[in-house]
Amino acid sequence: MTPNILAYAFAFPVLGIFLGLVYKGIDRRVSARLTSRIGPPIRQPFWDVGKLLLKETVVPENAISWLFNAMPLIALASSMTLLLYIPFGVLKAPLEGYGDLIVVLYLLTLQSLAMAIGGFASGSPFSSVGAQREMVLMMSYEMPLATVIVGFALIYRSFSLTTIASTPVWSIVGPIAGLGVIMLFIALLIVTPAELAKLPFDIAEAETEIAEGMLAEYSGRNLALFYLSDAVRGFAMAALEVVLFIPFTLSSIFNLNLTGASLYTVEALWFLFKVLVVYLLAVTLVRTSFARFRIEQASRIFWVYVNIIALVGLALVWMGV
Amino acid sequence: MTKSQYYIPIGPIHPALKEPIRVEAKVEGEKIVEVDVKRGFAHRGIEYMGMKRNAIQALYLSERICGICSISHPYAFVVGSEKALGIEAPPRAQYIRTIIAELERIHSHILWLGVVAHEVGFDSLLFWTWKGREKVLDVLELISGNRINYSMYMIGGVRRDLKESHIKALKEMIDYYRIFNQEMKNLFLADPVYKARTRGVAQLSKEMALKVNAVGPTARAAGLRMDIRQDIPYDAYADIEVRGIVPQDIVGEVYGDAYDATLVRIYEIDQSVDIIEYCIDNLPEGKIMAIPNYVVLLSKIKRTKGEGIGAHEAPRGEVIHYFKYDGTRDGPAVWKVVAPSYNNINSWAPLLLGAEVADIPVVVAYIDPCMCCNDRIAVVRDSSGKIVDSTTLHRMAVEKTMRIKKELGVKE
Amino acid sequence: MTLKAEEILNILKNSLGDALIEQEIKTYSLGALRKRECSEVWIKIDRGAFRKAVEEIFKLDYPHLHFITGEDVGENLEVIYSFGLFHGQPGKEISVVIKLALPKSELVLPTITDLMMGAETNEREIREMLGVEFEGLKKKRHLFLPDDWPEGKYPWRRDEFGVDDMIKHTHKSVKEIRGGKE
Numbered sequence: 031m032t033p034n035i036l037a038y039a040f041a042f043p044v045l046g047i048f049l050g051l052v053y054k055g056i057d058r059r060v061s062a063r064l065t066s067r068i069g070p071p072i073r074q075p076f077w078d079v080g081k082l083l084l085k086e087t088v089v090p091e092n093a094i095s096w097l098f099n100a101m102p103l104i105a106l107a108s109s110m111t112l113l114l115y116i117p118f119g120v121l122k123a124p125l126e127g128y129g130d131l132i133v134v135l136y137l138l139t140l141q142s143l144a145m146a147i148g149g150f151a152s153g154s155p156f157s158s159v160g161a162q163r164e165m166v167l168m169m170s171y172e173m174p175l176a177t178v179i180v181g182f183a184l185i186y187r188s189f190s191l192t193t194i195a196s197t198p199v200w201s202i203v204g205p206i207a208g209l210g211v212i213m214l215f216i217a218l219l220i221v222t223p224a225e226l227a228k229l230p231f232d233i234a235e236a237e238t239e240i241a242e243g244m245l246a247e248y249s250g251r252n253l254a255l256f257y258l259s260d261a262v263r264g265f266a267m268a269a270l271e272v273v274l275f276i277p278f279t280l281s282s283i284f285n286l287n288l289t290g291a292s293l294y295t296v297e298a299l300w301f302l303f304k305v306l307v308v309y310l311l312a313v314t315l316v317r318t319s320f321a322r323f324r325i326e327q328a329s330r331i332f333w334v335y336v337n338i339i340a341l342v343g344l345a346l347v348w349m350g351v
Numbered sequence: 352m353t354k355s356q357y358y359i360p361i362g363p364i365h366p367a368l369k370e371p372i373r374v375e376a377k378v379e380g381e382k383i384v385e386v387d388v389k390r391g392f393a394h395r396g397i398e399y400m401g402m403k404r405n406a407i408q409a410l411y412l413s414e415r416i417c418g419i420c421s422i423s424h425p426y427a428f429v430v431g432s433e434k435a436l437g438i439e440a441p442p443r444a445q446y447i448r449t450i451i452a453e454l455e456r457i458h459s460h461i462l463w464l465g466v467v468a469h470e471v472g473f474d475s476l477l478f479w480t481w482k483g484r485e486k487v488l489d490v491l492e493l494i495s496g497n498r499i500n501y502s503m504y505m506i507g508g509v510r511r512d513l514k515e516s517h518i519k520a521l522k523e524m525i526d527y528y529r530i531f532n533q534e535m536k537n538l539f540l541a542d543p544v545y546k547a548r549t550r551g552v553a554q555l556s557k558e559m560a561l562k563v564n565a566v567g568p569t570a571r572a573a574g575l576r577m578d579i580r581q582d583i584p585y586d587a588y589a590d591i592e593v594r595g596i597v598p599q600d601i602v603g604e605v606y607g608d609a610y611d612a613t614l615v616r617i618y619e620i621d622q623s624v625d626i627i628e629y630c631i632d633n634l635p636e637g638k639i640m641a642i643p644n645y646v647v648l649l650s651k652i653k654r655t656k657g658e659g660i661g662a663h664e665a666p667r668g669e670v671i672h673y674f675k676y677d678g679t680r681d682g683p684a685v686w687k688v689v690a691p692s693y694n695n696i697n698s699w700a701p702l703l704l705g706a707e708v709a710d711i712p713v714v715v716a717y718i719d720p721c722m723c724c725n726d727r728i729a730v731v732r733d734s735s736g737k738i739v740d741s742t743t744l745h746r747m748a749v750e751k752t753m754r755i756k757k758e759l760g761v762k763e
Numbered sequence: 764m765t766l767k768a769e770e771i772l773n774i775l776k777n778s779l780g781d782a783l784i785e786q787e788i789k790t791y792s793l794g795a796l797r798k799r800e801c802s803e804v805w806i807k808i809d810r811g812a813f814r815k816a817v818e819e820i821f822k823l824d825y826p827h828l829h830f831i832t833g834e835d836v837g838e839n840l841e842v843i844y845s846f847g848l849f850h851g852q853p854g855k856e857i858s859v860v861i862k863l864a865l866p867k868s869e870l871v872l873p874t875i876t877d878l879m880m881g882a883e884t885n886e887r888e889i890r891e892m893l894g895v896e897f898e899g900l901k902k903k904r905h906l907f908l909p910d911d912w913p914e915g916k917y918p919w920r921r922d923e924f925g926v927d928d929m930i931k932h933t934h935k936s937v938k939e940i941r942g943g944k945e
Contacts, residue, residue: 389904389906390906390907391905391906391907391908391909394907394908396918398919399918399919399926434791442795442796445794445795446795561825561827562879562880562881563880563881564827564828564879564880564881564882565881566827575851576851576852577827577850577851581853581854582847582849582850582851582852582853582854582855582856583793583801583854583856583858584793584794584799584801584853584854585793585794585801586793586794586795587794587795588794589793589794589795589797589798589799590794590795590796590797592853594853595851633796635795635796658805660803660829660845660858660860662829671829671830671845673830673832673843673845675834684834685832685834687830687832689829689830693884694828694881694884696884697880697881697883697884
């Protein structure tokens with residue numbers, strides 16, 4: 031491990047938290063504007079976190095307290111680690127070579143799992159119901175998510191994200207496989223709100239039904255950690271989609287001859303813009319225009335429809351490659 | 352293996368409940384196996400208070416029974432008192448009363464539609480419907496001076512007359528809601544996700560609706576053709592021949608579920624708009640109070656012995672008031688109020704049994720529960736953080752009414 | 764099938780016989796420009812015949828229970844039931860109001876929850892507000908009053924079981940509460 035990586039390892043989480051919160055702020059603002067409200071200022075999530083950190087952290091009497099307190103940390107750590115595997119535009123991923131898409135899949139699951147375990151550990155009936163729902167939902171959307179990753183492994187013969195990021199997927203696939211990749215993209219876009227526990231798949235946190243479910247008993251610092259991990263994960267998920275499906279760099283589109291700092295600045299801004307577009311499309315727009323599904327409806331959607339889309343996409347990719 | 356049972360207490364404070372009530376549900380997995388409802392968290396003894404006051408004070412007390420349908424209790428109060436006292440309101444007053452009651456039905460139904468959208472997790476629709484509701488609230492504020500608690504009614508008439516400018520604003524509002532309601536039909540009734548969440552949920556059969564004594568849209572959604580405006584027509588409703596709206600008339604079949612309740616309520620907004628239009632087109636001329644002097648009215652109440660039942664079809668169902676004036680006091684000797692939710696909450700226990708946890712908010716919202724709201728003190732701060740006193744607040748409210756009048760182009 | 768108020772009264776008269784103490788048909792004309800007649804049947808019956816009267820009403824049509832209320836009139840409690848018959852037919856609904864006197868020494872009535880499930884709310888309310896026991900009523904927990912409400916206190920009673928001693932400010936003017944100072 032070189033000093034370079036260490037520097038990255040400290041810089042990225044800070045940057046990740048900052049970007050995650052900014053995107054969350056933009057998301058809230060845009061969603062409010064879409065529903066003809068004014069909405070909170072974009073820096074509102076920062077204030078929320080600051081306020082939560084100042085509040086008292088309450089551990090319920092009948093909770094398993096070490097498990098209850100450990101889960102927010104694990105959730106945040108997993109989202110942070112996830113961020114370290116994602117190449118930022120032309121920047122290489124800090125943990126390049128130490129893991130691949132499979133690890134990303136596990137890290138994505140780990141955070142949901144941490145929330146579910148925290149819900150079970152808190153001993154509240156609302157949290158238990160929420161945690162059960164989260165488990166059911168996770169079992170439903172993991173399959174299409176895994177299919178997408180297998181599809182990429184088929185194309186590149188590798189699970190490495192750096193390999194994938196270095197060559198745009200569209201340049202190496204034929205028309206049939208291209209169609210397959212589009213279907214995989216659609217499947218991943220549908221999985222995104224479920225992965226991020228946003229409407230219409232925020233069944234595990236439905237506030238009108240089970241009072242925020244798994245998070246019902248969390249407060250203060252623990253809740254702030256979950257809040258942060260949620261923000262970071264939202265950003266990471268959108269970034270992952272950009273890396274996989276929209277890898278075009280600005281310099282390759284316009285044939286720019288940029289070098290050094292200007293290249294990095296332009297490409298970083300371009301990358302952030304792409305992430306923002308994906309975030310707004312897959313999260314903000316969807317959560318503003320749908321009602322919450324019931325758990326068995328959501329399960330059916332993933333197991334039947336999304337799986338069909340993903341598997342057909344996979345088959346097309348397989349035929350094309 | 353025995354399935355583990357959870358005990359889920361819902362309320363008295365819960366995000367799905369707008370007012371305090373407690374539903375205790377025993378849950379197996381996601382299925383509810385046992386239900387108990389405890390009410391009375393907002394019981395304020397209003398009937399008791401009313402029996403210690405004079406009739407006019409009690410009338411305005413009755414307006415505070417409910418925070419949403421604030422005119423339905425006074426309506427039943429004046430109808431019942433007029434029956435008991437043998438007073439008859441002038442025709443113009445009766446028409447104005449009907450207009451106000453229908454305006455309130457529009458705003459209450461839109462409010463319900465927004466709430467139910469929120470309960471199924473569709474917040475965008477909540478914001479949109481409530482934005483549309485502002486129009487009728489503005490008109491109500493223009494007519495009565497208040498968005499809620501209009502203080503319009505009086506035993507034997509109404510306190511404020513409708514002016515030409517009000518009628519112009521009403522006509523504008525009618526055009527607005529004709530379009531708005533069409534959009535609502537598209538958004539609620541044609542939306543697949545909304546249909547998936549409400550079809551088959553909170554399904555109340557016709558027999559069950561009779562047994563649990565359900566009233567209003569809840570009963571009508573179950574296919575019972577009951578509506579006080581149709582069964583015991585009073586005021587302008589007798590001239591209009593109102594008919595209760597039931598799903599079998601609209602789509603030909605009855606499920607009695609939350610989707611049908613939505614259907615009934617949306618079509619009732621159309622009906623209300625039609626009633627208001629009829630009333631303003633046929634508004635009779637004349638005075639607005641049978642006994643304009645309150646002292647004379649109170650002394651008449653003090654001299655009269657009589658009993659009466661007043662019924663009004665509130666947005667949520669029938670409101671029944673029973674009065675007994677004993678000829679010694681200027682207020683009611685016995686006053687009994689039955690609000691629609693009093694009966695409609697009976698349907699929760701049979702509906703929730705076997706349902707899923709996700710259905711609780713829809714079942715609860717389905718009947719549009721209206722527990723009497725708790726007394727509250729609202730402390731309002733201005734932009735610099737100073738507490739605004741009630742005089743300033745009142746001045747600001749009056750200024751806002753003036754602004755609305757100006758915006759709607761009203762000149763006194 | 765609908766019946767006129769007189770016909771309903773006749774049916775009740777035939778089946779109840781002497782138990783029918785008072786009878787009255789109240790007719791109101793409602794409506795603004797086109798008047799409509801609306802009638803109500805008000806009867807006072809002996810408490811022993813209550814169940815029979817209710818069953819007679821249920822034979823005519825499945826009614827809608829408007830309300831149950833009661834008044835403390837000194838020696839007795841006067842309990843009032845109001846049923847709506849023939850609802851759902853335009854302008855045909857007729858209220859049948861049944862009054863019965865219950866001596867305070869024996870405050871017992873048969874329940875009607877077996878005929879109409881929804882009457883449970885009304886009966887539980889009367890039970891806690893006036894202290895009338897309903898035979899056959901299953902759930903007896905307080906409904907509107909808090910669970911820790913003192914026993915033997917009934918808010919609508921005007922005798923020693925009433926709540927006047929529990930009340931501080933409800934029916935006094937602001938002036939009285941502040942001791943004469945504004």
